[in-house]
Amino acid sequence: MDITNNTILITGGSAGIGFEIAKAFTAAGNQVIITGRDQQRLDDALVQLPGAIGFKGDISNEQDTAALVASLIKDYPTLNLVVNNAGQAYKYDIANSENAFDKAQDEMLTNYLAVVRLNEKLLPLLKSQATAAIVNVTSIVALVPGQLTTYSASKAALHSYSESLRIALERSSGQVKVFELMPPLVNTSFSAIINGHNGIPAAEVAADLIDALQNDKYEIHVGNTKHVYDLSLKSREEALTLMNPVE
Template sequence: MKLQNNTILITGGTSGLGYEFASKLLTLGNTVIITGRNLAKLNEMREKLPGIHTFQSDVSDPEAIIQLYTDVTTQFPTLNMLINNAGEMRTISLNDPSTNLTDITREVEINLMGPIRMVQQFLPHLKKQSNAAILNVTSGIALMPFPISPIYGATKSGLRSYTKSLRVQLKNTGVKVFELVAPGSSTPLNDQFMNVDGFDPKMMMDPGKLIDTAIKGLENDNFEIYPGLAKMIKIMSRLAPAFLLKQAGKVGAKIMENEE
């Protein structure tokens, strides 16, 4: 895929992988639009990245997605690429009896329903463009359970399955469908694990290098992109899934074993 002179919309673009995507794609000569829930952070991004375009929007809100579509396609009718990056990851003990039945599925609304709704809303527009693409950011955890973050893992597995189906259904259109299977990286999403028992920060990949790999994958039409340790996780998930689960279960074991 050609990665110059595109108009690209990135959800969750104020930090982490979204910020790295925005910065690097802007440098390549693209028109880059980012979304986020926090207006102050969006304003900071405009100072950090001159030329960036921002919209305050929440991917967990269907009405906000409809409004975002209207605003973006009106102001940027050449929009031809959507990167579904917004996400939330929490440590959750399923043994906690105080867990709220609404709150427990918050990650489903953001990580899974958000991308599905974004694609459904923007797809008719993307089909009209040349060199169009959708990139869904999943995770190495889509290939294996991560017990300390059970809902996050379920959403990423679901998004991976959805992305594969989407690619099949769009094979006769001009819209390419990519998946970035992102390994753990040094971003705010993973900062919460720094002091968790069993967590090794040395396993985290530099986010800049991760996105460099993603961009090369997009340019080479690698529809499933596996940076860093994601390649190893892919292999191990087939050869030794029980071993992977055992190792993943050591992270935050004390949190997960809380008694009712």
Template sequence: MKTIGNTILITGGSAGIGLEFAKAFDAKGNHVIITGRNEERLQKAAAQLTNVTPIVYDVVDKQATDELVARLENEFPDLNVVINNAGKAAYYHLDGDQDAATLAEEEIITNYLAIIRLNQKLLPLLKKANEAAIVTVSSIAGLVPNHFLPTYAASKAALHSYTQSLRIALGKSTNVKVFEILPPLVDTEFSAEIGGATNGIPAKQVADELVEAFENNTYEILTGRTADVFNLFLSNPAAALQAMNPGVELQTA
């Protein structure tokens, strides 16, 4: 997959990993379209980039999605890369007082259903490009869950499965490549509540590895600790689950 001369849509591109994606691809001479819900934050992010179009957009809003797709078709007919980065996470315990069903619904819509909707609506445009790509940003928790991210992990597991199916479907007869990047804990504002600042990898590392994956056509990118946990899961699923839930006594068969 080429890394220059693309027109790239990045949802949730105003901060964290999304902004680092934008910086990495902007630096290589691509046009980046970044979206976010907060206009002020979006404009501050855009000021750090060279070839950028900021668009206020909430991925869970169906009407806004239709309007975004119509605008992209009209103003950016050469769009050829979509990076589905916007996400939502709730940190809580399933045996607590929080409304798990409501939290799960918000995460599933943001992290899974909204991605399916946007990708489906943009596929006709992407298929017109000589070379195109869809990127999903999954998580280490989509492979092996963590107990204080219970429904977030479930949403990312669903996204991981969907991405594999999408790759198979599009690989049959289209020029649209499907990439999935699965970060571990990353040092962003998004993860500050669970120790991202002290235990997370830099967001820039995630972005750099995506660029490298484009260059090498590596479709599943296991960044940082994710690769170790995945390999452990293949050999010893119980040990992998313990590694993702340190200090917790697990029930075993």
């Protein structure tokens, strides 16, 4: 896929991985639209993204999503790339929690169901383009669950959905490609609850995405995620131990 002259939506694009992806696409000569829930953080990000557009809203909120989609159809009819990056995560002891359901519900809505809803509403527009793509940002925990237990489950759901959507679109429209970006631990404020300072730079994730888009590499294992994936095939027990160290 050509990584220039596209119209790109990046959810959760005001910080972390989403922001670095927005920077990379902006530098490559694309029209970039980012979403974020915090207006100040959105404004701060836009200062560093020449020509980018910001949309304040929460993709887990149905009304915000409807407003975003309406704006895109009206003002950005050439939209041809959607990066579903916005996420929610909680760290807690699933065996000793009184509100696991509430946390899991929030994660599943933001990380999975909201993505399904947004893709559904934007697919007609994407299918009208000569070439188009959807990028779903999952995680290595989609394959081997880690310390963020129900977050891992939500990313596993998104992984399965991504594979199914890819097959369905290949058999129908043909021109809408589905990529899945699987980062390892990344050094962002989002991952601070699991010692994210030990992770790789978010810019590395963005660079791997750009390379994968150019080479039509649909499942993108960033950093050590390929090692964890290979280990899970060799020894599921070893992979689970690696991803769930005793603290």
